[in-house]
Amino acid sequence: MLSKFSLILPLSNIQAIHFQLLQAPPVIINFSGDLKLGTEELVNMRNVEDLQENIANRCVWMASSIHRGEEEVMLGVHRALMQKHPNILTIIVPRHPHFGQEIAFDLQKKGVNVALRSHGDSLTSETSIYMVDTLGELRQFYRLTPIAVIGGSFLPGFTGHNISEAAATAAAGCAVLTGQHVGHFSDMVMAMQQLNPLSIMQVSRGPELEENLDKLLSNPEMLEERRVAAKRAFHGLSNGVIENVWNLLQLHILRKTN
Numbered sequence: 001m002l003s004k005f006s007l008i009l010p011l012s013n014i015q016a017i018h019f020q021l022l023q024a025p026p027v028i029i030n031f032s033g034d035l036k037l038g039t040e041e042l043v044n045m046r047n048v049e050d051l052q053e054n055i056a057n058r059c060v061w062m063a064s065s066i067h068r069g070e071e072e073v074m075l076g077v078h079r080a081l082m083q084k085h086p087n088i089l090t091i092i093v094p095r096h097p098h099f100g101q102e103i104a105f106d107l108q109k110k111g112v113n114v115a116l117r118s119h120g121d122s123l124t125s126e127t128s129i130y131m132v133d134t135l136g137e138l139r140q141f142y143r144l145t146p147i148a149v150i151g152g153s154f155l156p157g158f159t160g161h162n163i164s165e166a167a168a169t170a171a172a173g174c175a176v177l178t179g180q181h182v183g184h185f186s187d188m189v190m191a192m193q194q195l196n197p198l199s200i201m202q203v204s205r206g207p208e209l210e211e212n213l214d215k216l217l218s219n220p221e222m223l224e225e226r227r228v229a230a231k232r233a234f235h236g237l238s239n240g241v242i243e244n245v246w247n248l249l250q251l252h253i254l255r256k257t258n
Contacts (some may be wrong), residue, residue, distance in 0.1 A: 007252040012187045019201045030248050033241035037164050048140050054123045059217045061092040065153035065161040071103050073154050073205045080210045085217055091142030093132040142166050147216055148174035159183025173231030177201045190234040199227055199233035
């Protein structure tokens with residue numbers, strides 16, 4: 001079947017080899033860059049403008065795309081950070097919204113001040129955790145937080161999530177942390193780290209994650225350095241991706257159909 005393809009754009013040399021082992025002709029295999037890096041920055045902030053004022057003077061970090069089991073890691077880190085940063089706000093964006101409601105209701109029973117995005121709960125100075133149990137708003141929240149911890153990567157068997165949105169979004173991007181289990185996103189992680197070693201931090205769960213978050217929250221200069229590094233690494237990788245894909249489509253497919 002693959003011999004009938006006109007063009008294949010793998011993400012890595014390993015993928016290219018796999019396609020050849022499946023009998024794809026080498027001549028149709030070309031590299032263009034990762035299309036996940038070809039996203040434009042989101043500018044619509046109308047739905048979260050009110051939140052910006054409420055979190056302006058607080059220590060804020062976000063755990064995004066959290067899967068079942070990882071909430072214990074993130075909540076444990078949150079509790080530990082509260083001892084050093086009493087005004088901390090942890091934003092949690094679960095991969096599946098209904099899971100966020102389960103977490104929130106359980107925490108509320110324990111007396112934790114949790115605000116649910118889907119319920120329209122107000123974010124006040126007393127709010128400890130803001131649960132974003134909605135769909136389609138992740139990139140807007142990357143613009144609100146200076147630090148993004150990318151879930152789906154902190155437990156064995158997980159394969160990570162796209163880190164480029166966090167690095168790209170906002171004026172300086174987010175300081176990006178991820179776990180060790182990133183699957184095929186390892187190519188993106190390595191590429192960004194090669195461009196700038198400060199762009200992505202890969203950490204283990206628990207104490208190491210807490211330690212690195214504490215450093216970022218305590219040191220504005222370090223945080224800014226990490227944010228800028230992530231932003232620049234993203235732009236270095238994303239530059240020309242869309243154009244490369246379009247040129248290859250023109251060469252291998254569109255011209256042949258004219």
